Amino acid sequence: MVTVAPHDTWVYALRLPHDPRAARVARMTVRSVLDSHGRGEVLDAVQLLTSELVTNAYLHSGGPVSLRLTALADGRLRVGVWDGHPRIPAPFGEPPRDRVPVVPADAEGGRGLCLVQAYADRWGGWSLDEGPLARGTGKLLWFEVGGKGSP
Secondary structure, eight states: OOOOOOTTOEEEEEEEOSOTTHHHHHHHHHHHHHHHTTOGGGHHHHHHHHHHHHHHHHHHHOSOEEEEEEEOTTSEEEEEEEESOOOOOTTSSSSOOOOOOOOOTTOSSOOHHHHHHHHOSEEEEEESSSSTTOOSOOEEEEEEEESTTOO
16 A cells, blocks of 8 residues: 655754754754745744754753654644753643743843744644653654644
8 A cells, every 4th residue: 555645745854963053054954945845934933943942952952953844734834853851841841831931131041932932833842751662862842833724
């Protein structure tokens, strides 16, 4: 039996080293993929949020990062970022997902996860260190934009 995927679905994956330039490479990759698939309507949000997640992974995991872009059949775009650190930050953890701490006005960072809440339609995270298949392999954070009924 042959399974055929709809023409508007696709997946791209990229492995990024622990390098301060990883977020830039991720943004360039996202731009190239979305431009080639005519998805300019979500480009700015996806680049911004991907950059934030890859930067956080670089700053907090100490290891490589994997990026996965998936176009779903209903027009949504899902972006997943894997890293080796097990902690799932708010807003990606269990509900309520509004636990992102308020950032002082003079802080130099800490606003990235607030951006996920503002620009993504859906988001979540999975610890890969828990459960019966746990291998101490970190976490996967994901967000979705676009699709039917999205702003």
